[in-house]
Amino acid sequence: MTLLRDAYITGAGAYLPGAPVANDRIEDHIGRVHGRCSLLGRRALRWNGVQTRHYAMDSEGHATDSNAGMCAKAVRAALDDAGLGHADLDYLAAATTQGDYLVPGHGVTVHGELGGGPIEVASFQSVCGSALMAAKAAWLSVRAGEHNVAAACAGEFSSRWFQPGFYEGSALVDDKGRLAAEADFLRFTLSDGAGAIVIEPAPQPGALSLRIDHIDVVSLAGAFEPCMWAGGDRENRSDAAQGWSQAGPLAAHAAGSIALLQDFDLLKRVIRAWVGVYLKKVDEGRIVPDEVDWLLCHYSAQSLRDELMSLLDKTAGAIPPEKWFSNLATVGNVGSASIWVMLDEFLKSGRLQRGQKVLCVVPESGRALVGFMMLEAV
């Protein structure tokens, strides 16, 4: 029997399309529903704290790239960072919330954009947490000795889903032409880009690498309804049998079932559940807050309300603010790609020292899921 090998992140890469877009220019790229400026946008921006983001959609509403295309660019950048070329790649795990196609999967679509000979691929479709699902598959495949160079990538082209045509003529717009809050909020929250990591069974010679100690992905979907979803109307979203394809595309659009939506009341509960899962990991000794040197969390501390920060503090679960690293405010919330875009900037910032531990936390409001990845710099 072969023993499991240690596996290391030896490279990271990101691709953010176009120039950064400031808050007052968002609707030039995603469009205005019935030509009207959003009433909610400013509130959403105050809450998420994002100042600039990127769109693969120019100000005329033309796509400048595809989700898979951005992923392929991020994979190339990560391979380059690892000192490898794309001929070295033998396993690709690709993650996204919404791929370019309904069929086939994101994995083969990214491979198609990347080009090159036969490799093994896997597709992971969820929301932000899909990044860690893909990373876990890539990590385990290297760990088990199946592959020697694996890449995990994640990408989003959210702005495409925010175009006015996704809402106009549907139940999401009222008779005064106003878009429902559960749809509009996300338009000012999510943006485009891709990120990737490369995993190998040995550290990169002469450079800092990150040994992956564990990746835990915990779904609480058994106790929660969808909280961020597309493909079902608000009232029937828990009944998968009434998913959008049952009614067909035109009827589903009219019912407001095609657009991406968020239930904010439920989100508050989901956030508490994430904190509960985290505290359980702390209690079990799986995460030791004192040993964490850097926290990369795909969620802004300001969005966790005071009561939760105080709960973390009083339960000895808090990680002090000076250990948090985040670029959400400048690159935007890129969904599944965010954690790799953040890790890439963090690694290039020169902050990390050999021997330090890095905890990555990726909550996913989709249906109450949260993932953790513990890394150590070697």
Added chain:
Amino acid sequence: MTTAVVTPARGGEVSDVLRRLAVVFAEFEGRLAQTPLIRKLTRGRFSPDDYRAFLSGLRQQVKDGALWMSRAASNIGEAHLELRSRLMRHAVTEHRDFRLLEADYVAAGGELAEIQGAEKNIGSEALSAWMFHEASKPEPFGLLGAMWIIEGLGQIKALEWGRAAQRRLGLPDEAVRFLIYHGENDAAHIEEFEAMLGLVLPDPATARRIVRTAEVTARLYVLQIEEIVS
């Protein structure tokens, strides 16, 4: 639900117990969300009958709350007078709350005699028996765990449920006062609770008992909600 393994951690015993209690509460919330009544509420199939059944189901435990708290206070010895004082004050604050709940019931279209004459459901019987049993023991510090669950409900869930019921059913403010009043009045909850834990900890046996009592109370509370039928 399993009892957490007690391992030493950095923040001292009060932090350790608070963390375990937070985990118990998070799991409790998940189980509550799966009960038929709360599923109806969150999925928009909640009726006025469901709301009245909900109030009627809650009344029994609300009415008993101040009573078991008083009994617990009477079993606290001289070494913990401060905790005894706090429980007594707490009981005084809450012992008339069930009247508010009855008034809500009437404002929601129910008859006073109906809610006053309603029997405890199976879950309420079990919960009440458990509370009085624990409160009757000498130095019943484990009940701090029960308070964490029940106060947490008041602080975190009551407002959410009250607002959801009001929105779904178009109820007047006078019909949701109990749920909304609770949500708005318990903000300093965690600070006060931390101070109470500090009165009986560190003590490993007490720490374990507090967490265990929270787990049992949470399970029986869910049973009480499961058993509410309109």
